[in-house]
Amino acid sequence: xxxxxxxxxxxxxxxxxxxxxxxxxxxxxxxxxxxxxxxxxxxxxxxxxxxxxxxxxxxxxxxxxxxxxxxxxxxxxxxxxxxxxxxxxxxxxxxxxxxxxxxxx
Numbered sequence: 668x669x670x671x672x673x674x675x676x677x678x679x680x681x682x683x684x685x686x687x688x689x690x691x692x693x694x695x696x697x698x699x700x701x702x703x704x705x706x707x708x709x710x711x712x713x714x715x716x717x718x719x720x721x722x723x724x725x726x727x728x729x730x731x732x733x734x735x736x737x738x739x740x741x742x743x744x745x746x747x748x749x750x751x752x753x754x755x756x757x758x759x760x761x762x763x764x765x766x767x768x769x770x771x772x
Contacts, residue, residue: 680707 740752
């Protein structure tokens with residue numbers, strides 16, 4: 668299902684120029700292709716930026732934390748702790764730090 672949809676979308680992107688013929692017949696074909704390409708890249712980039720990540724993203728965010736998420740799994744730099752915090756969040760429980768292991772002397 669997903670692969671056939673992706674295939675259809677790719678085919679439409681690469682071979683279907685009906686929008687150019689219908690809405691922009693006076694625009695040069697090369698200019699239309701460049702404009703469409705730039706809009707797709709820019710749209711994809713903004714989509715990636717705006718999708719809410721369940722964890723701290725793999726790329727550096729310069730220490731920025733979304734408003735209201737301070738101290739939550741979204742802003743937690745330790746990935747393992749973030750995963751535990753996220754699981755507690757999904758279960759509707761409050762995250763509690765695991766007790767430190769007793770020191771062996």
